Amino acid sequence: MTPVAKSTAHSVVEASPRVKAFAGAFVILYAVIAILPLLWIVATAFKSQSDAIAYPPKVIFRPTLEGYVNLFTVRTRQTSEFIASLPPATTWYDKLVRKHDMVIAGPSKVVPRFINSLVIGFGSTFLAVLLGTLAAYAFSRFRIPLADDLLFFILSTRMMPPVAVAIPIYLMYRQLDLTDTWTGMIVLYTAVNVSLAVWLLKGFIDEIPREYEEAALVDGYTRLQALRKVVLPQAVTGIAATAIFCLIFSWNEYAFAVLLTSGDAQTMPPFIPFIIGEGGQDWPAVAAATTLFVIPIVLFTIVLRRHLLRGITFGAVRK
Amino acid sequence: MTAIIHPDAPVDRIGAQASFRAAKHVRSLSDRGIAWLFIAPTIVLLLAINIFPLIWMIRLSFTSLNLSMSYLPLRFLGLDNYRDILTDEDLWARLQTTARFVICSVTLQVVIGFGLALLINRQFRTHSFWTTIILLPMMLSPAVVGNFWTLLFQPQIGPFNYLVGLLTGVAPSSFSMTGEVALAPWTIVLVDTWMWAPYVMLICLAGLRSIPDYIYEAAEVDRASSWRQFWSITLPMATPFLMLAVLFRAIENFKMFDMVNLLTSGGPGSTTELVSITLKRAAFEKWRTGYSSALAIILFVTVFGAANIYVKALNRVKQR
Numbered sequence: 001m002t003p004v005a006k007s008t009a010h011s012v013v014e015a016s017p018r019v020k021a022f023a024g025a026f027v028i029l030y031a032v033i034a035i036l037p038l039l040w041i042v043a044t045a046f047k048s049q050s051d052a053i054a055y056p057p058k059v060i061f062r063p064t065l066e067g068y069v070n071l072f073t074v075r076t077r078q079t080s081e082f083i084a085s086l087p088p089a090t091t092w093y094d095k096l097v098r099k100h101d102m103v104i105a106g107p108s109k110v111v112p113r114f115i116n117s118l119v120i121g122f123g124s125t126f127l128a129v130l131l132g133t134l135a136a137y138a139f140s141r142f143r144i145p146l147a148d149d150l151l152f153f154i155l156s157t158r159m160m161p162p163v164a165v166a167i168p169i170y171l172m173y174r175q176l177d178l179t180d181t182w183t184g185m186i187v188l189y190t191a192v193n194v195s196l197a198v199w200l201l202k203g204f205i206d207e208i209p210r211e212y213e214e215a216a217l218v219d220g221y222t223r224l225q226a227l228r229k230v231v232l233p234q235a236v237t238g239i240a241a242t243a244i245f246c247l248i249f250s251w252n253e254y255a256f257a258v259l260l261t262s263g264d265a266q267t268m269p270p271f272i273p274f275i276i277g278e279g280g281q282d283w284p285a286v287a288a289a290t291t292l293f294v295i296p297i298v299l300f301t302i303v304l305r306r307h308l309l310r311g312i313t314f315g316a317v318r319k
Numbered sequence: 320m321t322a323i324i325h326p327d328a329p330v331d332r333i334g335a336q337a338s339f340r341a342a343k344h345v346r347s348l349s350d351r352g353i354a355w356l357f358i359a360p361t362i363v364l365l366l367a368i369n370i371f372p373l374i375w376m377i378r379l380s381f382t383s384l385n386l387s388m389s390y391l392p393l394r395f396l397g398l399d400n401y402r403d404i405l406t407d408e409d410l411w412a413r414l415q416t417t418a419r420f421v422i423c424s425v426t427l428q429v430v431i432g433f434g435l436a437l438l439i440n441r442q443f444r445t446h447s448f449w450t451t452i453i454l455l456p457m458m459l460s461p462a463v464v465g466n467f468w469t470l471l472f473q474p475q476i477g478p479f480n481y482l483v484g485l486l487t488g489v490a491p492s493s494f495s496m497t498g499e500v501a502l503a504p505w506t507i508v509l510v511d512t513w514m515w516a517p518y519v520m521l522i523c524l525a526g527l528r529s530i531p532d533y534i535y536e537a538a539e540v541d542r543a544s545s546w547r548q549f550w551s552i553t554l555p556m557a558t559p560f561l562m563l564a565v566l567f568r569a570i571e572n573f574k575m576f577d578m579v580n581l582l583t584s585g586g587p588g589s590t591t592e593l594v595s596i597t598l599k600r601a602a603f604e605k606w607r608t609g610y611s612s613a614l615a616i617i618l619f620v621t622v623f624g625a626a627n628i629y630v631k632a633l634n635r636v637k638q639r
Contacts, residue, residue: 168372254462
């Protein structure tokens, strides 16, 4: 923005109060409608089974933690005589379950799935950011023959439909014994994320003035020392933002996960739709899983707000 | 040193690097060595995970491989798979379904996204808070979104049908958004728009903010109406950004799998069966690997062509 524009902050361009109020009302109306589906899911997580499937849909209900208990446990139905013969329930969740003539039989698979999501998410993010930082630094600072073609190649690997990519990967992983393993998923997600990481980080490193490193080089630093002690500390915000974008991708990814994992390495997205109770989906438990799954994303969105535009356009629009 | 004042001028840069090279430690790697050392791991990974499988898949696409009947001898079919696909009327129908989905959802997203951006650009108080709220849907997992909208669309117990019932007087259980041939294609458009209109909005907002105020001031001096200002200043200057958003959304929606797979899984019948879902059925349910490899290659070529246009547009935006 030119100084001319800055000096005329209170100009004809500023909207009148009436226009502002009108615009505000519309945007707030849209935001409220758009957020309702999410709020409904958060509310459903606190409903009892019967409230969740009541007609008409219940807006006011007595909140309960049954959904969360059902999410984390496997339960079996028992006769009331059998339950009466048991020692009295000691924990609040035992009591909650026994009210429905059920007994907790053990933990559900949600915790292992959650751990899979965390391990695969953080593992692939770490590798993608590591590889991405090195490559981005090289693309940003050195003259590389065919640099534009290489960068396009890196980006184009992201343009392919995931289901199509999964076909040969499935065959390859079967040969290498990598189907349904952490290693297999981490390598795959790293490959997908690295393209984003290179493009985003190149943008961030381009913005760091070359002069700092060059001064360090004059002072006798090697290239690697200059990278570590001068460039990386300045790129830290960019690296963090890139890492969060990679993490969000791995966290949310479904197509590869559903086609290439079935149990041991299954992440949350293919797991959540198959949380079932007696007779169909256990909606309060599904909603509870969705809520827990979405909370980190909401926090990340707030943290990333300033870099969001860059992240979703591969660094094309920077603002 | 003039070289430091203009670091981006190519001639100066070479001069600067030459002088620093002398100043460096004797045992350090050359810049060229470091450059390749830094890029190589990324390129090797992409070759191993993207290019090698791609070449393998091209080879498979000429064969009769079927994983559910892998005891059969592998026959070389030449271009038969491609001929079968391109002459298959069902597949053309799936491509049309996909095209309609892409066109309808991207159009809606542009209209809503651009409209929202214009309103938010008025900078009313608390606009930044509400913008963040609006952005939330696009950050969510499409699969999880598809899954929880099936609850919202339940004819009996879902709040969507109930609300429509309240507003229009239609009985809530008399229609099913995901189960009716006439409604299901619009249902996937609706959910996709809910998710991605914010994406178009965010890019458009950047476009609007890139327009310098003095242009509007000049227009104001010339007494141009606000209608005229919109058509001659706002729209043309935001167009490259809008184009970027459209191309990106079009590519993403062409590849769409996760959200629709969980919301309607292609149904009812095949009314919402997008090509990605067809591909998944051919490859991972019927296990026709040879055939589905050929289909995947055809989709690759299509997306790759689109990606080329995308990168050209992207560079044009960057030059601004």
